[in-house]
Amino acid sequence: MNRFNDWLKQAEKDMEAASDSEKYKHFEWACFQAHQSAEKALKALLLFLNIDSWGHGLIHLLKEWKRLVKEEKMELDEQEFNELIEKSQELDRHYIQPRYPNGFASGYPAEYYNQKTAKECIEYAKFINRFVREKIKEISSSR
Numbered sequence: 001m002n003r004f005n006d007w008l009k010q011a012e013k014d015m016e017a018a019s020d021s022e023k024y025k026h027f028e029w030a031c032f033q034a035h036q037s038a039e040k041a042l043k044a045l046l047l048f049l050n051i052d053s054w055g056h057g058l059i060h061l062l063k064e065w066k067r068l069v070k071e072e073k074m075e076l077d078e079q080e081f082n083e084l085i086e087k088s089q090e091l092d093r094h095y096i097q098p099r100y101p102n103g104f105a106s107g108y109p110a111e112y113y114n115q116k117t118a119k120e121c122i123e124y125a126k127f128i129n130r131f132v133r134e135k136i137k138e139i140s141s142s143r
Contacts (some may be wrong), residue, residue, distance in 0.1 A: 004136070007044035011037045011129055018122050027113035028098035034118075034125035035091045041125075041132040048136050056095055058088035058128070074139075084131060087124035094121060 018033035097103035
């Protein structure tokens, strides 16, 4: 069966959760859930290409994608890839810190997050999710 579809569906659910968290002012959770959505989308893309990936770093998942693209001699838009890396760098910062009170020198995570950050993370995750869906569609049509 198409395991990657389950990852894409969960990426959508995580995106909904991020939006809900932002709506109810749980900005730290919105950032973490946005990261989770992007992670699951990228893992879906790799699974689509029969690559089981491990870890939670979006940057490393993208590097795995790039390696595979070059190996398979597929086309890679360097500008788009660099934009994905930049968005992933920001999202990767929100994997641990929003969840743990000892993630910052003092205080608790909710003190360090605001709506602007949450909206930015959600937009970045949406960008990555769109990229993944477009790539899967593009690759499917070329097979």
